[in-house]
Amino acid sequence: MTLLSIQNLTKKFGGLMAVNDVSFDVDQGKIVGLIGPNGAGKTTVFNLITGNYVPDQGEIFFNGHNLEGLKTHKIVSLGIARTFQTIRLFKNLSVLENVLAGCHCRMRSGIFSSMLRLSFQRKEEKMALARALKELEFVGLKEHMDLKSMNLSYGNQRLLEIARALASNPKLIVLDEPAGGMNDFETQQLVGLIQKMQDRGLTVLLIEHDMNLVMRICEHIVVLEHGALIAQGNAEQITSDQRVIEAYLGIDEDEE
Amino acid sequence: MLKYKNPLMVLVFSAAIFSCPFFLNAYWIDVINNIGLYAILALSLNFIVGYTGLFHMGHAAFFAVGAYTAAVLNTSYSIPILLLLPVSGAAAALFAYLVARPIIHLRGDYLLIVTIAIVEVVRIALVNNVFGLTGGSNGIFGISRPEFFGLTIRRPHEFFYYIWSFLAISVFLFYMLERSRFVRALNYIKNDEVAAEGSGVDVAYYKLIAFVLGAFWAGMVGNIYASKMTLISPESFNFWESVILFVIVILGGSGSIRGVILGAFLIVGLPEIFRQFAGARMLVFGAAMVAMMVFRPQGFLPPLPRKYATHKIKPGDETL
Ligand SMILES: Nc1ncnc2c1ncn2[C@@H]1O[C@H](COP(=O)(O)OP(=O)(O)O)[C@@H](O)[C@H]1O
Ligand SMILES: [Mg+2]
Numbered sequence: 001m002t003l004l005s006i007q008n009l010t011k012k013f014g015g016l017m018a019v020n021d022v023s024f025d026v027d028q029g030k031i032v033g034l035i036g037p038n039g040a041g042k043t044t045v046f047n048l049i050t051g052n053y054v055p056d057q058g059e060i061f062f063n064g065h066n067l068e069g070l071k072t073h074k075i076v077s078l079g080i081a082r083t084f085q086t087i088r089l090f091k092n093l094s095v096l097e098n099v100l101a102g103c104h105c106r107m108r109s110g111i112f113s114s115m116l117r118l119s120f121q122r123k124e125e126k127m128a129l130a131r132a133l134k135e136l137e138f139v140g141l142k143e144h145m146d147l148k149s150m151n152l153s154y155g156n157q158r159l160l161e162i163a164r165a166l167a168s169n170p171k172l173i174v175l176d177e178p179a180g181g182m183n184d185f186e187t188q189q190l191v192g193l194i195q196k197m198q199d200r201g202l203t204v205l206l207i208e209h210d211m212n213l214v215m216r217i218c219e220h221i222v223v224l225e226h227g228a229l230i231a232q233g234n235a236e237q238i239t240s241d242q243r244v245i246e247a248y249l250g251i252d253e254d255e256e
Numbered sequence: 257m258l259k260y261k262n263p264l265m266v267l268v269f270s271a272a273i274f275s276c277p278f279f280l281n282a283y284w285i286d287v288i289n290n291i292g293l294y295a296i297l298a299l300s301l302n303f304i305v306g307y308t309g310l311f312h313m314g315h316a317a318f319f320a321v322g323a324y325t326a327a328v329l330n331t332s333y334s335i336p337i338l339l340l341l342p343v344s345g346a347a348a349a350l351f352a353y354l355v356a357r358p359i360i361h362l363r364g365d366y367l368l369i370v371t372i373a374i375v376e377v378v379r380i381a382l383v384n385n386v387f388g389l390t391g392g393s394n395g396i397f398g399i400s401r402p403e404f405f406g407l408t409i410r411r412p413h414e415f416f417y418y419i420w421s422f423l424a425i426s427v428f429l430f431y432m433l434e435r436s437r438f439v440r441a442l443n444y445i446k447n448d449e450v451a452a453e454g455s456g457v458d459v460a461y462y463k464l465i466a467f468v469l470g471a472f473w474a475g476m477v478g479n480i481y482a483s484k485m486t487l488i489s490p491e492s493f494n495f496w497e498s499v500i501l502f503v504i505v506i507l508g509g510s511g512s513i514r515g516v517i518l519g520a521f522l523i524v525g526l527p528e529i530f531r532q533f534a535g536a537r538m539l540v541f542g543a544a545m546v547a548m549m550v551f552r553p554q555g556f557l558p559p560l561p562r563k564y565a566t567h568k569i570k571p572g573d574e575t576l
Contacts, residue, residue, distance in 0.1 A: 050454060076456035084454070090447035094561060100437075101444050105456030106576045107437050111469065114436030115429040121436065124576070128437070129564055131575040145566065168456050169576070 003028040003203050004049070004080075004172055009058035011044055011227075018044040020227035021058070026172065026220075031194060031204045033218035035211075035238075037247070040224040042207045043085055046174050049205075050082050051075045063171060077105040081165035085176040085207070087157045089164075091150040098149050098160055099135055102167025103128040135163040139193060155186040162193070166202075173197065175206040179213055191217055215239065223247075262560075273420060277413050285412040287528045289484070292419040293477055295520035296426055298504040299513065300473035305502060306511035307439050308466045309446030311364055313498045314371035317355075317378040318471035320493035322348040322478025324382065327396040327488055328389050337483045338402045341476050348475025349468045356467040360460055375498050382490035395489025402483045415484055422480065426473065427513055434513070435562060442466055443511070500524075503541070507548055509555030518557055 004026040011019040019041045026032045034042050047053045049060055051072040060067040065078055081102065090098050107128055109121040136142040139159040144152060149160055158178055165173055178194075179187045187210060194217055197204055208214050214221060215235040223231040223238060225247045231238060238244055276288055297319060304312045322344035330337045359370045385392035402409045402418065409418050433439050441462045444452035453459045482488050504523045509515020527537055548555070 052450070052454070071458070071460075072453045073456050073458045076454065081456075082454055084451070088448050088451035088454070090444050090451065092447055093443060096564060096566070097440060097443075097562070100440060101452065101455040101457065103576050104437055104441055104444075109437060111433065111438055111465070114438050115432050117432050125436070126565075126569070127574055127576040129566060130569045130573045133566060133569055134575055146561075164455055167576075 001028045002026070003063055004205070005061040006045070006049070007059045007061070009045065009048060009060065010056045011041075011048055011053060012056050017227045019048065019055075019224075022224065022227070022229045023058075024222045024229060024232055026203060026205050029198065029201065029203055030219045031198055031206070031217050033214040033221040034205060034207045034224065035209075035214055035221060036224035041227040042224055043176055044227075045224070046082060046176055046207065049075075049174060050080060073105065076168055076170075079169070079171035080174065081168045081170035081172070082174045083158070083161040083165055083176055083178060085180065087154075087161060089149040089157055089160060091148070093149060094145065095136065095141060095147050095149050095152065095160055096132055096145040099132040099163045099167045100128055102135070102164045103131055105168055106131075131169075132163075132167055135166045138166065138196070139163045140189070155182045158182065158190075159193075166197070170202065172203045172205060175204065175208075177207050177209060179208060179210050187213060270424070277416050282412045285416050287525065289412055289415050289419050291520050291524045292416075292423050293481060293484075294501070294504060294524045295517050296419075296423050296477050297474055298501050298508070298516045298520055299423075299426060299430060300470045300477070301501045302430075302505050302511065302513070302516050303442065303466045303470040303473075305505045306509075306516070307442035307446065308463060309510075310463060310466070311368035312371045312467070313368055313495075313502050314373075314375035314378075315470070315474055315501050316493045316495070316497040317375040318348040318352055318474040319478045319481070319497070320375075320378050320382065320490075321351045321471075322475025323482040323488050323493070324390055324396070324478070325475070326479040326482045327399050330399050330482075331396055332389075334400075336403060337400055337479065338404070341479050344479035344482075345472040345476040348478065349472040352467045352471030353464065356464055360463045360467070372495060372498070375493070375495050379490050379494055382493070391489075393490060395487060395492075397487040399482050399486045399488070401486070402480075409483075419480060419484075422476075427517075430513055438462075438465075446511075503545065505555075507545065507555055509557040509559065512555065512557050512559040515555050515557035515559070519555070522556075 002025045007023050009019055009022045022045065034045065036042055044053065048055050051067065051070055062078060062080060067075055090101065107124050109124050113121040133142065136145055139162055141156060141159055141163060144156065149157065152160060162175070162178065179190055182190060191213060194204055219234065221232060221235060221238045222229060223244050230247055231241045231244050277285060280288065297315065301312065301315045304310050325347040326337055326340045326344045329335050329340055329343065355374055359367060362370060382390045383393045390396065409415055441457045444455065444457055445459055445462060449459055500523060504519035505516055507522065508519020527534065
C-alpha cells in the first residue's frame with residue numbers, strides 16, 4: 001500500500017529548478033532512500049513534504065490526505081515527522097523536554113486545564129512523560145535526559161532529533177542525513193535503530209550520503225540529480241544503472 | 257532540607273511581604289503596592305517576552321485598554337469596578353488579538369518597532385479622545401473604589417491585600433502553566449521556531465495566545481490601577497511604561513517568575529529608596545542594563561530547569 005505519493009513535484013528558487021517534476025511513491029512499512037549529489041534537491045523535497053516550502057507545481061498525498069496548503073504542524077499531526085540536516089534542537093532545554101516537544105501535537109490540554117491542574121491534564125502529562133522516556137530509551141539517551149540538549153555529543157544530538165520525531169507518533173519518519181557527523185560505530189548503531197523503527201511498523205524515508213548504509217537498509221532507492229529524478233529501484237538496480245553511475249557515483253569518486 | 261529550599265524561600269518571602277502592613281507607613285505601603293502592580297504587569301509581559309522570546313515593547317497599550325474599559329464602564333454605567341475585572345481583561349485580550357494577529361509573523365526588531373508604534377497610537381488616540389469616551393488628555397476621573405462584600409478598599413493598606421493577593425493567585429496559576437505543555441510550547445518557539453513547528457507546535461497560534469493571555473492579565477491590572485488612582489490619563493500609559501516593564505523582565509530573568517518579581521523590586525523599589533539621586537535615574541538605569549547584558553545576559557534569576565516526576569513512570573505505564 002502506498003503511504004506517501006509524490007506527483008510531479010516542482011520547486012523553483014528564482015531561476016534555479018531545485019526540484020523538477022519529481023514523482024515517486026513510498027510504500028507502507030518500507031525503508032526508502034533518497035540519494036543524489038549535493039544540491040540535487042533532496043532536502044528541498046523533504047521541505048515540500050513537511051510543508052516548510054510550498055510547491056510551485058505537483059501534489060503530495062499522504063495516507064489519503066492531500067497535503068496542499070497544510071501548515072507544517074498539521075502535517076506532523078497527520079503522521080509525518082522529520083529530522084533536520086543541520087541539527088535543530090531546542091538548545092537551552094533538557095533532553096527530556098526536547099522529546100516532549102514531539103508529544104505536544106498528541107496532547108489536548110489547554111490553558112485552563114493546565115492552570116487548574118485538572119485530573120485529565122495531569123494524566124495526559126504523565127502519559128506524555130512515559131512516551132518521552134520510552135523514546136529516549138529507544139534511541140539510547142535515557143541516561144542523558146536531564147542534560148541540556150546542547151551539551152550532547154554531535155551523534156547523540158542526531159539521535160535526540162530522532163527521539164523527538166518519534167514522540168509525535170508518526171506513521172512516516174523522514175530523516176535528513178541522519179548519519180551526518182557520526183563515526184563508524186555510531187553509524188552502525190543508527191542502522192540498527194532504523195531497522196528497529198521498521199519493526200515498530202514505521203515507514204522510513206531517508207536522505208543519506210553514506211552509500212554503504214543506503215544500500216544495506218533501503219528497500220527502495222530514489223535518485224535525484226539537478227532536481228530531476230533519474231532513477232529508482234532496489235539497491236541492485238541502482239548500482240547497475242548507467243545514469244546513476246555517471247551522474248552520481250562517478251562524481252562522488254572523483255571528488256574523493 | 258535542600259529538597260524543600262524553594263518552597264521554604266517562597267514561604268519566607270510571602271511572610272516578609274504580608275507582614276509589611278504591620279510596620280510600614282502608608283507611603284511605603286504604596287510603594288510596595290506599586291511594586292506589586294508592576295510585578296503582575298511584568299509577569300503578564302513575561303508570557304510574550306520571557307517564555308516566547310518575542311520583542312514586545314508595547315505592553316502599556318494593553319494595560320491602558322483594561323484601565324479605560326474599567327473607567328468608562330464604571331463612570332458611565334456605574335457598574336461595580338470589581339465586576340469589571342474580567343471585562344477589562346477580556347477587552348485588552350480582544351484588542352491584543354486584533355493588533356497581534358497581523359504582525360505575529362514579524363521577527364525580532366521588526367516586531368519591536370511595530371509594538372512600540374501600537375503603544376504610541378493608543379496613547380495618541382486617548383489624548384485625542386477618539387471615541388468621545390476617554391476624556392482626552394485630562395483622562396477620566398471619579399472612578400469608584402473596589403468593594404468586597406460591602407467593604408470598600410480605599411487606603412494603601414487595604415489595596416495592599418487586594419494587589420498582593422491578586423499577585424499571589426497570578427503567580428500560582430502561572431507556575432502551574434509553566435509545568436504544562438503550554439509554556440513548554442512557548443519555550444520551544446523561543447529556542448527555534450522552525451523546529452517547534454516541525455515538531456508539531458502551531459507556532460502562529462501559540463504566539464498569538466501568548467499575546468492574548470498576557471494582555472488579559474495586563475487588562476486586569478489596568479482595572480486595579482484605575483480603581484486605585486480613581487483618575488487615569490493617557491500619560492500613565494506611555495512608551496516609557498512599556499520600557500520599564502520590558503526591562504523588569506529582561507533584567508530580572510526572562511521566563512522566570514521569581515526573576516520578574518525581583519526585577520520589579522529593583523526597578524520600581526530601588527529608585528524610591530534612592531530618591532535623592534532621582535535625577536540620575538536614567539543614567540543608572542542605562543548603565544545597569546549595559547552591565548547586565550555584558551555580565552549576566554540571562555538576568556539576575558534565570559529560570560530553573562523544570563523538574564519532571566520521571567521516577568513515577570513505571571515500564572508498563574500507559575503512554576501517549
Ligand atoms: N531556501 C532556498 N532558497 C534558495 N535556494 C535554495 C533554497 N533551498 C535550497 N536551495 C537551492 O536548491 C538546490 C537544492 O538544494 P537542497 O535541496 O538543499 O539539496 P540537497 O539536499 O540535495 O543537497 C541547491 O542549489 C540550493 O542552493
Ligand atoms: Mg540536503
